[in-house]
Amino acid sequence: MTAISPITPKTLLEGDPGLDLKLKSNVGKVITGISGSIRTTDTKGNLIFLSGSPLACDGPSNETRQDLHFITVDVTGSYTIAHGGALGTILNLYEIEYTGSNCTNFVSSSGVKSQTGGVNPTASLTATLTAGKSYYLVVSSFSVDLPTLPSNYNITFPIKPAGSNVFDGISIPAGYSFTFIAVDKLTNQVAFHNSTSDFQLIKAGTYCVYGVVHLSANNPDAWIGKTLFEAITIGNCLTTSSNCMDLTVLPACRIDNITVGAQTPCEAATNDFTQELIITYNRPPSIGQLSVNGQLFNITTSPQSIILTGLESDGLLQDVTAFFTASTDCKLFKPNLFTAPVNCCPLSFELGQDIEKCVGESVVLDAGNDGISFIWRKNGVDLPGTTAKTLTVTTTGDYEVEVTHSSGCKKTDKIKVNFNALPTISLVDNQRFCDGETYTLNSAGSGSTSYQWYKDGSLLTGEVANSINITLGGLYKLVGKSEFGCDGEDETTVTLVAKPVVELGDYQKKCDGDTVILQGGTDGTSFVWYKDDKVINNATQSTYEVVQTGTYKVVVKNADQCQSIDEVKIDFFSRPAINDFPALINICQGESNKITAIAVGYKTLQWYYDGNPMQGQTTLITEAKNSGIYAIEATNDAGCKTRKSVNIEIRSLPVVNLGDPTLVSCQGNTVELDAGGDGTKYSWSKDGTPLPQTTRMLNVTLNGLYKVTVTNQFNCNTIDEINLSFIPGPNVSLNGDATICEGESHQIIVTTNATNAEYKWFNDLGLITGETGSSILVTAAGNYRVAVKGGTPACEVTQSVKINVNPRPAFNLGNDKTLCAGDTPPVLNAGAGNTSFVWTFNGAPLATTQSVTADKSGTYEVTVKNSFNC
Numbered sequence: 001m002t003a004i005s006p007i008t009p010k011t012l013l014e015g016d017p018g019l020d021l022k023l024k025s026n027v028g029k030v031i032t033g034i035s036g037s038i039r040t041t042d043t044k045g046n047l048i049f050l051s052g053s054p055l056a057c058d059g060p061s062n063e064t065r066q067d068l069h070f071i072t073v074d075v076t077g078s079y080t081i082a083h084g085g086a087l088g089t090i091l092n093l094y095e096i097e098y099t100g101s102n103c104t105n106f107v108s109s110s111g112v113k114s115q116t117g118g119v120n121p122t123a124s125l126t127a128t129l130t131a132g133k134s135y136y137l138v139v140s141s142f143s144v145d146l147p148t149l150p151s152n153y154n155i156t157f158p159i160k161p162a163g164s165n166v167f168d169g170i171s172i173p174a175g176y177s178f179t180f181i182a183v184d185k186l187t188n189q190v191a192f193h194n195s196t197s198d199f200q201l202i203k204a205g206t207y208c209v210y211g212v213v214h215l216s217a218n219n220p221d222a223w224i225g226k227t228l229f230e231a232i233t234i235g236n237c238l239t240t241s242s243n244c245m246d247l248t249v250l251p252a253c254r255i256d257n258i259t260v261g262a263q264t265p266c267e268a269a270t271n272d273f274t275q276e277l278i279i280t281y282n283r284p285p286s287i288g289q290l291s292v293n294g295q296l297f298n299i300t301t302s303p304q305s306i307i308l309t310g311l312e313s314d315g316l317l318q319d320v321t322a323f324f325t326a327s328t329d330c331k332l333f334k335p336n337l338f339t340a341p342v343n344c345c346p347l348s349f350e351l352g353q354d355i356e357k358c359v360g361e362s363v364v365l366d367a368g369n370d371g372i373s374f375i376w377r378k379n380g381v382d383l384p385g386t387t388a389k390t391l392t393v394t395t396t397g398d399y400e401v402e403v404t405h406s407s408g409c410k411k412t413d414k415i416k417v418n419f420n421a422l423p424t425i426s427l428v429d430n431q432r433f434c435d436g437e438t439y440t441l442n443s444a445g446s447g448s449t450s451y452q453w454y455k456d457g458s459l460l461t462g463e464v465a466n467s468i469n470i471t472l473g474g475l476y477k478l479v480g481k482s483e484f485g486c487d488g489e490d491e492t493t494v495t496l497v498a499k500p501v502v503e504l505g506d507y508q509k510k511c512d513g514d515t516v517i518l519q520g521g522t523d524g525t526s527f528v529w530y531k532d533d534k535v536i537n538n539a540t541q542s543t544y545e546v547v548q549t550g551t552y553k554v555v556v557k558n559a560d561q562c563q564s565i566d567e568v569k570i571d572f573f574s575r576p577a578i579n580d581f582p583a584l585i586n587i588c589q590g591e592s593n594k595i596t597a598i599a600v601g602y603k604t605l606q607w608y609y610d611g612n613p614m615q616g617q618t619t620l621i622t623e624a625k626n627s628g629i630y631a632i633e634a635t636n637d638a639g640c641k642t643r644k645s646v647n648i649e650i651r652s653l654p655v656v657n658l659g660d661p662t663l664v665s666c667q668g669n670t671v672e673l674d675a676g677g678d679g680t681k682y683s684w685s686k687d688g689t690p691l692p693q694t695t696r697m698l699n700v701t702l703n704g705l706y707k708v709t710v711t712n713q714f715n716c717n718t719i720d721e722i723n724l725s726f727i728p729g730p731n732v733s734l735n736g737d738a739t740i741c742e743g744e745s746h747q748i749i750v751t752t753n754a755t756n757a758e759y760k761w762f763n764d765l766g767l768i769t770g771e772t773g774s775s776i777l778v779t780a781a782g783n784y785r786v787a788v789k790g791g792t793p794a795c796e797v798t799q800s801v802k803i804n805v806n807p808r809p810a811f812n813l814g815n816d817k818t819l820c821a822g823d824t825p826p827v828l829n830a831g832a833g834n835t836s837f838v839w840t841f842n843g844a845p846l847a848t849t850q851s852v853t854a855d856k857s858g859t860y861e862v863t864v865k866n867s868f869n870c
Contacts, residue, residue, distance in 0.1 A: 002026065002241040003167075004180070004211040005074045009246035014204050023197035023245065024132035025178055025211045026072045026167040034155040034168065036067050038089070038141050043068070045140055046101035048092050049111030049119045057103035058113060064090070065149060066140035068098065071168055076131045077161030082124035083110065083139060085153030088146035091125050091139060097174075098136035107135065111142070126159070134172065177216040181240075182207040182247065183228065190223040190231060203329060204251040211241035253330030255281045258292075258320050260337060261305060266313035266344035271411045273341050275308045279322055281330075288326025299324070312412050315342035347371060347405045351415035358486035359419045363393045367413070371403035393417050423447035423480035423488035432495045433470075434562030441476055441494065442467045448480030448488065472496060500524045500556040504568040511640030512575050516546040518568070524556035530567075546570055576602035576634035581646035588716030589653045593624040595632075595646065602634035608645075624648040651714035654678035658708065658722040666729040666795030673698040673722065679710035700724055729795030730754030732788045739804040740779075741870035746803055749775040754790025754797075761786050781805040806868030809834045813862065817854075825855035830862045838863040 004023045012018045046060030073079065083089045091110040098105065108127035111119050121142050129135065139153055157166050172178060180197040181190050185206045192202040197209070214220065215237045223231040223238075232238060261276025277292060280303040289296040290304065297306045311318075318338050323331030349368025357363055367374050367389045376386035377400040383391070393399060400414045424445030433439035443451075443466045453463035454477040460468070466480070473496035479489040500523035510516055520527045520542045529539035530553040536544070546552055553567035579598040587593045597620045599605070607617035608631040614622060624630055631645035656676045665671050675682050675696050684691040686704045700706060707721040735749045750759065752774075761771040762785040768776070778784060785800035811831025819825070829851040830837045839846035842858045854860050 002178070002211045002213060002239075003243055004209070004241045004245065005165075007243055007245040009248070011248040011250065013250050014202070014252040015200055017200065019199040019202065019249070021180075021197040021199055021209065021245070021247075023180055023209070023211070024074050025180075025241070026074050026132065026165070028070070028072070028167045030165045031071075031168040032156070032166070034069050034137075035153070036069075036139065036155075037150045037152045038065050038067060038085075038139065038147075039150045040065060040144075042066055045138070047090065047111065047119065047140070047142065048101055048103065048106065048109060048138075049090070049113055050109045051113030055112065057106040057109070059103070060101045061119075062143040064101070064140040064143060066101075066138050069137040069139065069155070069168065071135050071137055071166055072132060073129045073160075073164055073166055074131050075161045075164035077128065077164065078126060078159070079129050079157060079161075079164075079166075080124055080126045080159035081137065082156050082158055083153045084123075084156060085139070086147035086151045088121050088142035089139065089151065089153055090121050090142055091137065091155075093125060093127055094136045094138065096134040096136060098138070124158075172213055175216055176213055176237075179212055179214065179220050180209060181212050181220065181223065182209050183244075188227050189225055190220075190228065193220040193223065199247070199249075202249055204249045207247045207249070208244040209247050210244045212238050214238035251330050253281070253283045253285060253324060253327045255279065255322055255324075255330060255332035258322055258332060258334045258337060259303075263338065263341070266341040268344045269409050270310075271313050271343055271345040271347075271409055272310050273313050275311055275318075275338060276305060277308065277320060277322075277337075278303045278305050281324075285324050285326035285330070288324055290322065291325055292322045293320055296325070311340060312414075313341040313343050313345075314413070316340055343411055345405060345409035345411040346407060347403050347409070347411040349401075349403060349411070349413060351399070351401065351413045354416040354418070356484045357417065357419050358482075358484060359422055361394075361419065363417050365391045365393055365399055365401065365415065365417075367391075367401045367403050370405065371411075372406050373404040375402040376400070377402070395419060420482060420484040420486050421447060422486045423482045425478050425480045425488045425490040427476070427478060427490045427492040429492055430495070431492055432497050432560045434560065435496050435498050437562075438469050438471055439494070440467055440469050441478075441492070443478050443480070443490070445480070445488070445490075447482045447486075449483045450481045452479045452481075453477070454479070454491075470494065497558070497560040497562050498523075499562045499564045500558050502554060502556045502564045502566045504552065504554065504566045507568065508570045509638065510570060510572050511638065512572050514547070514572065516570055518544045518546055518552060518554065520544070520554045520556050521564075523558055524564075525559050526557045528555045529553070530555070548572060573636070573638035573640050574601065575640040575642040576600065576636050578632065578634055578642050578644040581644055584647045584649060586714050586716075587624060587648060587650050588714065589650060591716075593648075593650065594621050595624055595630055595648065596621045597632045597644070599632070599634045599642075601636055602642075603637050604635045606633050606635075607631070608633065608643075624650065626650065649714075651712070651716045653716050654710040654712045654718040656708065656710045656718045656720040658706070658720045661721070662723045662725075664725045664727060664793050666793075666797070667726045668729070668797075669701070669726065669795075671700045671724055673700055673706060673708070675708045675710050675720070678712050678718075680713050681711040683709040683711075702726070727793070727795065729797040730757070730788060730790045732786070732797040732799045734786065734799050734801045737802045737804075739806060739868075741806050741868060742808045743779075744805075745777050745779045747775050747777045748784055748786070748801055748803070750786055750788060750799075752788050752790070752797075754788050755792075756794070757788055757790040758794070759786060759788055778803055779805070806870050807866070808870045809864040809866040811864060813860070819857075825853050827851050827853050828860055828862070830864045834864045834866045835869075836865040 002025050004025050042065040045064045045066040047062040047064050048059040051058035083091050093107040095105040095107060108125045110122045110125040113119050179193050179195040182192040182202055184191045192199060257280040259278045261278055264274045266273050284299050290299050292306055293308060295308055317336040318340055320334045320337045347370045351365055355363050374387055374389050376383045376391045378397040396419045398416050400412055402410055402412045404410050424447055426444040451464050451466050453460040453468050456474045473494050475493050477489060477491035479487055481487055500521055502521040504518050527540055527542055529536045529544045531550045549572045551567055551569045555565050557563050577600050605618050607614040607622040610628045627648055627650045629645055630648050631643050633641055633643040635641050655678050658673050682694050682696055684693045684698050685707045703725050705723050710718050730752050732752045738746045740746045759772050759774060761768040761776050764782045781804050783800055783802050785798055787796050787798045789796040809831055813828050837848055837850055839852050839862045841860055
């Protein structure tokens with residue numbers, strides 16, 4: 001609501017400079033102070049202050065909390081504004097619009113930057129304020145720590161111009177403007193407007209001047225000639241001030257009075273007379289003439305006497321209208337100012353009283369039977385061809401007939417025939433409204449003083465206004481009747497449109513994580529969804545997905561803007577909470593295979609294996625007997641369920657078998673332990689002490705408890721152990737290495753204390769098949785080894801010897817020979833390189849040389865030894 005000032009009534013002449021009223025507009029009510037509190041929940045801002053020389057806006061700096069107040073004043077001048085708050089309270093003043101903590105539209109501040117660089121939060125600010133201008137007063141903290149929040153303040157205005165007021169209220173909204181209008185008190189119509197209240201161009205009249213807030217898009221020129229009600233109903237969205245100023249505007253030129261002077265008697269020949277009138281006026285125009293009842297006179301001085309001539313003697317009261325042609329608004333009308341002499345022509349006829357008819361009708365004017373000729377005029381102009389005593393009239397005008405008597409005198413009579421326009425009735429064609437609503441049919445147009453409505457040709461009793469409230473469709477007709485009895489009518493077809501069908505259903509109970517799709521139906525063209533009576537941003541589709549507890553409402557409109565509303569309450573209950581399992585749990589055979597869930601907020605539990613319920617498994621712990629997907633489902637009192645699952649893989653253990661747990665071997669032997677091929681990691685220990693070996697195989701030569709931990713690719717472990725004891729084997733000896741000559745043999749003999757001895761013989765080629773005795777006869781050179789196994793346990797001891805075979809001497813005495821007498825006896829050579837020779841002849845020693853001559857018949861034999869004594 002606005003208020004204007006000053007509102008002291010004024011009376012001024014047209015065009016007077018004082019008609020620049022210089023009114024002020026203020027929003028809200030008069031205040032002397034503003035109380036409030038700065039809180040931590042207030043809007044965040046930044047510190048703005050004065051600095052420099054001259055002082056000017058500076059900042060922003062510290063983060064603040066701030067309140068915002070809107071003020072205006074009605075007297076231009078200097079105002080001091082004090083905050084009355086704790087140390088650290090800051091005032092900043094802005095002209096509208098306030099755009100935040102910056103220097104845009106800044107006026108003044110109570111914070112002043114000192115020479116040392118700090119900002120001093122003073123108790124007040126002083127600024128020159130303009131009457132009617134809108135201001136924002138920002139009350140803020142110096143920072144988030146000063147003063148301690150919440151902090152109260154009490155704004156006052158200790159210094160202000162005499163007679164001034166401060167107003168508190170709201171600013172004119174964006175998209176709206178302010179102007180001043182003058183409403184004519186006689187017609188109640190808007191006659192003039194000006195945004196600065198300059199009314200120097202307004203015409204004479206009596207007015208009430210208002211301040212008006214209106215949509216900026218609407219031009220106040222459209223209000224001229226309309227009542228305030230009419231201006232509002234055509235969509236101008238305007239509101240007037242709570243008060244108005246009385247303004248009287250006098251004409252600059254004024255005709256003050258008309259008085260009657262001398263009148264001549266009726267002239268029988270012409271049936272006319274003259275009349276003197278005295279015109280009193282002020283400030284006449286310097287050009288033009290004075291018009292009195294249509295007769296023109298030069299302007300002289302006031303009072304001015306004029307003579308009206310050629311006036312008809314009809315014995316009637318005469319009205320007088322006087323005005324200046326150069327200023328037609330400067331006029332004066334005097335009704336029934338004088339009476340004309342009675343008719344002095346012997347003609348007797350009377351056109352009668354002025355006639356009111358309706359457009360489309362006709363009137364027959366009759367000049368009587370006493371005349372010999374007739375001249376008809378309309379608006380002072382002869383009507384050609386109208387010489388009969390009657391005239392049929394169909395158009396509005398001032399009709400006059402001049403009748404000539406046989407004596408020669410003439411008499412005229414006048415009549416005003418007004419063909420009144422038919423009332424204008426205008427109904428919007430083909431109107432539509434929504435089923436279940438009451439619809440108002442309004443008629444535009446004018447000129448009717450009474451109305452009657454019809455539906456489908458039937459009279460609607462009692463419906464006699466220019467509007468009607470209806471609930472049914474049909475053909476509606478409105479007949480309007482003017483004050484002259486003229487009828488105007490219009491009709492329109494009104495269609496009843498069905499509302500959209502929307503059914504959101506009954507109350508629903510859901511669980512967190514569920515989704516409810518609400519259907520707004522298929523009949524709508526626009527949808528607005530609400531949650532707990534607040535519009536949901538961007539929710540304009542026919543469906544809405546609900547995931548939160550609340551009361552949901554949809555407003556559905558169809559193409560005819562017919563609206564249906566439905567709502568439904570949906571409660572979402574919390575689900576039980578179950579901690580997540582790992583995606584995969586490996587369990588080694590033989591390990592604990594229990595699965596333990598952690599859950600809260602449940603009533604019942606159920607385990608599932610590969611999607612199927614596990615009978616009797618209704619606690620937080622279950623046993624995984626096989627690999628697969630195990631899931632636990634928790635259900636609370638609201639029936640809400642939560643299910644979490646885990647993939648269980650039961651992994652096989654490595655296969656490890658080190659053999660007989662207690663193994664006795666023979667000293668000197670090496671026992672090879674094999675931990676199997678299932679492992680990816682091997683850890684050996686001897687008598688509890690870790691060994692460095694990490695391989696599958698371990699060679700053992702010492703007594704001890706050997707243990708292996710085998711880990712496979714699933715990190716599953718198998719442990720096996722073996723206790724190894726090494727004992728002495730039997731005593732075994734051979735008869736030593738030997739050297740023989742080629743072709744000789746040598747017996748290798750074993751000496752042993754082994755009981756139940758078993759023998760195996762080996763040469764360089766391997767086992768000698770079939771040789772299982774305690775001795776062996778050999779002829780070939782080589783390494784010979786015997787393995788003797790005996791005793792308890794049957795330890796095996798191996799011993800070896802080396803047999804060398806030297807070659808025999810190589811020679812050939814040849815074949816037996818027969819010689820003839822006289823032949824040269826042959827020389828028998830026992831071969832070179834040998835060391836001894838023993839020859840015999842027929843068994844008797846012969847020689848010891850390498851060769852002998854066979855000069856006698858007989859048998860020669862030689863024994864030869866080489867260096868190997870063979």
